[in-house]
Amino acid sequence: MKIDCGSYPLMGGYDELLEAPGKPRDGAVGLCDYFAGLPADELEARHDAVDAAIMAAGITFTVYSEAGNIDRAWPFDVVPRIIDKTEWDRIEAGLKQRLRALNRFIDDIYHEQRIVRDGVFPAEVLADSKNFREACVGANPPFGVWAHICGTDLVRDGDGTVYVLEDNLRVPSGVSYMLENRQLMKRLFPELFARYDVLPVDDYTAQLYDMLASLSPREGDRPEIAVLTPGIFNSAYFEHSYLAQQMGAHLVEGSDLVVLDDDCVYMKTIEGLTRLDVIYRRIDDDFIDPEVFRADSALGVAGLMRAWKQGKVGIANAPGAGVADDKVVYAYVPDMIRYYLGEEAILPNVPSYLCMHEADRDYVLANLDKLVVKPANESGGYGMLVGPKSTLDEQAKFAELIRDNPRNYMAQPTLSLSTVPTLCEGAIEPRHVDLRPFILQGRDLYVTHGGLTRVALRRGSLVVNSSQGGGSKDTWIVQGVC
Amino acid sequence: MLARVAENLYWMARYLERAEDTARLINATTMMLMDMPRGASFGWEDLLKVVGLDEAFHALYDEASETAVMSFLIQDERNPSSIFTCVRHARENTRTFREVLPRESWEWVNELYLYASTHMTQALDRRKRFEVLTEIIRRRQAVVGLLSGTMSRDEAFQFMRLGRNVERADMTTRVLDVSYAINLPYQNSQYHDLIWMSVLHALSGHQMYRRHVGVRATDHKVLAFLLNDVQFPRSVRHCLHEIQFALDELPGAEPMRRLQGMLSLVDGADFRKLATSGLHEFCDDIQARLADLNAVIGLTYFRAAHPQKMTQNLFNLT
Numbered sequence: 001m002k003i004d005c006g007s008y009p010l011m012g013g014y015d016e017l018l019e020a021p022g023k024p025r026d027g028a029v030g031l032c033d034y035f036a037g038l039p040a041d042e043l044e045a046r047h048d049a050v051d052a053a054i055m056a057a058g059i060t061f062t063v064y065s066e067a068g069n070i071d072r073a074w075p076f077d078v079v080p081r082i083i084d085k086t087e088w089d090r091i092e093a094g095l096k097q098r099l100r101a102l103n104r105f106i107d108d109i110y111h112e113q114r115i116v117r118d119g120v121f122p123a124e125v126l127a128d129s130k131n132f133r134e135a136c137v138g139a140n141p142p143f144g145v146w147a148h149i150c151g152t153d154l155v156r157d158g159d160g161t162v163y164v165l166e167d168n169l170r171v172p173s174g175v176s177y178m179l180e181n182r183q184l185m186k187r188l189f190p191e192l193f194a195r196y197d198v199l200p201v202d203d204y205t206a207q208l209y210d211m212l213a214s215l216s217p218r219e220g221d222r223p224e225i226a227v228l229t230p231g232i233f234n235s236a237y238f239e240h241s242y243l244a245q246q247m248g249a250h251l252v253e254g255s256d257l258v259v260l261d262d263d264c265v266y267m268k269t270i271e272g273l274t275r276l277d278v279i280y281r282r283i284d285d286d287f288i289d290p291e292v293f294r295a296d297s298a299l300g301v302a303g304l305m306r307a308w309k310q311g312k313v314g315i316a317n318a319p320g321a322g323v324a325d326d327k328v329v330y331a332y333v334p335d336m337i338r339y340y341l342g343e344e345a346i347l348p349n350v351p352s353y354l355c356m357h358e359a360d361r362d363y364v365l366a367n368l369d370k371l372v373v374k375p376a377n378e379s380g381g382y383g384m385l386v387g388p389k390s391t392l393d394e395q396a397k398f399a400e401l402i403r404d405n406p407r408n409y410m411a412q413p414t415l416s417l418s419t420v421p422t423l424c425e426g427a428i429e430p431r432h433v434d435l436r437p438f439i440l441q442g443r444d445l446y447v448t449h450g451g452l453t454r455v456a457l458r459r460g461s462l463v464v465n466s467s468q469g470g471g472s473k474d475t476w477i478v479q480g481v482c
Numbered sequence: 483m484l485a486r487v488a489e490n491l492y493w494m495a496r497y498l499e500r501a502e503d504t505a506r507l508i509n510a511t512t513m514m515l516m517d518m519p520r521g522a523s524f525g526w527e528d529l530l531k532v533v534g535l536d537e538a539f540h541a542l543y544d545e546a547s548e549t550a551v552m553s554f555l556i557q558d559e560r561n562p563s564s565i566f567t568c569v570r571h572a573r574e575n576t577r578t579f580r581e582v583l584p585r586e587s588w589e590w591v592n593e594l595y596l597y598a599s600t601h602m603t604q605a606l607d608r609r610k611r612f613e614v615l616t617e618i619i620r621r622r623q624a625v626v627g628l629l630s631g632t633m634s635r636d637e638a639f640q641f642m643r644l645g646r647n648v649e650r651a652d653m654t655t656r657v658l659d660v661s662y663a664i665n666l667p668y669q670n671s672q673y674h675d676l677i678w679m680s681v682l683h684a685l686s687g688h689q690m691y692r693r694h695v696g697v698r699a700t701d702h703k704v705l706a707f708l709l710n711d712v713q714f715p716r717s718v719r720h721c722l723h724e725i726q727f728a729l730d731e732l733p734g735a736e737p738m739r740r741l742q743g744m745l746s747l748v749d750g751a752d753f754r755k756l757a758t759s760g761l762h763e764f765c766d767d768i769q770a771r772l773a774d775l776n777a778v779i780g781l782t783y784f785r786a787a788h789p790q791k792m793t794q795n796l797f798n799l800t
């Protein structure tokens with residue numbers, strides 16, 4: 001069960017490691033040699049060691065189902081995905097450009113709405129936005145930045161073009177898996193790292209800390225920073241705890257906090273109340289403050305919005321930032337980049353059909369079997385129609401959904417996502433991947449070196465979400481031929 | 483330090499201590515029973531009394547057979563103090579404060595749990611019991627050693643130290659109290675020394691006793707050793723000192739005041755007299771004071787976490 005470059009069954013699309021059968025790409029020569037030289041039982045043994053290490057480390061995610069919530073071990077594939085540094089530099093520039101524009105957009109939307117008045121962004125899209133928060137109008141977060149942590153999903157099509165698939169600006173998760181994946185690879189394949197200069201990824205938590213600290217309303221070297229989690233039953237609890245641990249921050253639940261009459265946020269400690277400066281919140285807007293949003297929320301803190309609007313606590317991402325995390329708003333990002341920055345988008349969007357436009361809608365309804373249809377506000381791959389893999393019944397159901405609420409749907413052509421060799425039950429086969437880099441913006445901008453490569457472990461599947469049979473790989477940024 | 487986190491740390495340490503103490507107790511008892519005459523009055527029923535779970539046991543089982551008692555103490559999740567339940571609770575607690583511990587701590591606690599969940603059934607059988615329980619002890623000690631070697635002596639550390647020593651002091655007085663009562667019938671028999679030695683075994687104190695006190699297990703010397711020795715880490719006095727050092731690093735005066743009362747009680751004890759009468763009352767008094775200290779610790783440090791109720795009351799001392 002070696003990786004035999006010659007017999008690897010390329011799928012005809014773009015493969016990230018091989019450009020033709022038997023011919024690795026520049027950055028992957030050494031890697032393919034290495035795996036080809038590894039005896040079959042050795043590869044199997046390492047793979048088993050990975051599984052054992054993941055179980056021991058308790059790297060899990062929760063799958064919600066009717067039968068109850070199950071803690072699953074994080075599925076990890078041992079073959080890394082390699083990206084050339086020169087290509088990465090361009091992607092990184094594109095990601096920074098995009099987040100700068102998105103933040104300008106959010107700040108504009110909660111102030112003058114110039115982009116709407118100038119006719120670049122349609123008022124009706126805003127009017128129907130589920131994630132626009134009236135309570136945020138007029139707020140002035142530090143640096144005019146609202147989305148401090150962004151997870152942007154990238155995909156590569158058959159011709160090698162890298163597209164932006166979506167921007168996750170609410171509470172994007174996955175960065176801890178990116179960091180853990182590298183730890184696992186270093187533990188299990190130390191000799192590979194002796195041959196390769198792979199850009200390190202573990203700077204992320206320090207960068208995250210610095211970004212959060214820059215939001216502190218008080219002067220001083222050690223602001224009190226906390227990660228606000230919905231609690232142990234949340235699917236991303238592992239990540240919340242991991243990030244708090246890596247930053248030396250507190251991990252708090254809503255019930256650990258209180259806002260007093262002075263509109264400051266306090267933590268309930270063993271010595272009484274201690275003021276908190278910055279909250280990295282991992283719960284949705286709807287739940288963060290029962291005074292302003294859902295009154296039945298037990299996860300949030302009453303008065304948090306008051307404290308935030310008066311600048312007495314930093315919150316990342318800022319409440320209301322999700323207004324730009326919408327698959328219809330997404331289609332306007334290239335226009336935003338032009339409008340706010342006077343630049344052309346470095347990274348293209350996937351061509352998108354907005355069902356709110358009649359011509360687009362007619363095209364979508366006529367081509368449901370070819371397109372991927374997505375609801376504007378879902379995440380995690382739920383509520384989607386993958387046309388080529390759908391039944392007629394499903395298509396009929398979606399046609400109705402679209403006619404009922406056109407604003408809520410958009411469609412994109414089915415891309416032939418690129419593949420990476422993946423260890424699948426005893427053989428190395430191509431599997432489709434995407435990539436989620438994480439971008440930070442506070443006083444400065446920062447992009448992770450690479451990101452989380454998610455892989456659809458089922459043959460032919462394009463769905464990479466961990467909740468639906470996806471796994472992940474380590475992602476290497478390397479320079480030149482190696 | 484968050485009140486909720488402090489409370490979880492305290493209980494996590496108590497759970498792990500209880501799991502280890504129970505494993506030690508079962509190993510020692512299994513060994514001792516092999517030395518006793520067949521038909522001796524000490525049996526599995528008495529072990530249940532030692533850990534204060536005889537009533538809970540009989541609510542679930544009819545007869546205190548070896549298999550039933552071992553299953554109840556080792557793996558039964560309906561028993562809030564079974565080794566497996568304790569390990570599982572400790573692991574769930576650790577998940578909630580992973581951020582305050584050195585990174586490997588969670589992994590090692592998790593591995594202890596994974597080991598327990600796959601091997602506990604084997605410990606029901608006498609042939610594998612010693613091996614499995616010893617492995618539980620070994621893995622728990624590895625966690626203690628890891629924390630000792632890599633963790634700053636911060637507040638988080640002190641709360642675990644508190645939990646560990648409150649639990650340990652409770653276990654020591656409990657074992658002493660009940661074993662003594664059970665052993666009374668053998669007061670002047672050939673088994674007399676053997677029984678006192680078995681008490682030392684149950685608390686893993688026989689070797690240190692021999693080294694520092696004497697080869698013969700004399701009643702009042704054993705009592706002085708287990709209650710008042712300054713150096714032996716499972717003696718009540720040593721546990722109280724550890725609690726004192728932990729409290730020194732934490733705010734709040736009331737827990738320390740309660741502790742001083744206990745220290746003077748142990749200081750003033752006459753062990754020769756206790757060996758003939760009053761040991762039960764003495765142990766009872768200490769246990770009541772430990773329960774009181776536990777409550778005061780809760781009120782002083784954890785109250786912010788939940789104004790109305792004290793959680794985890796299933797596991798309280800009294």
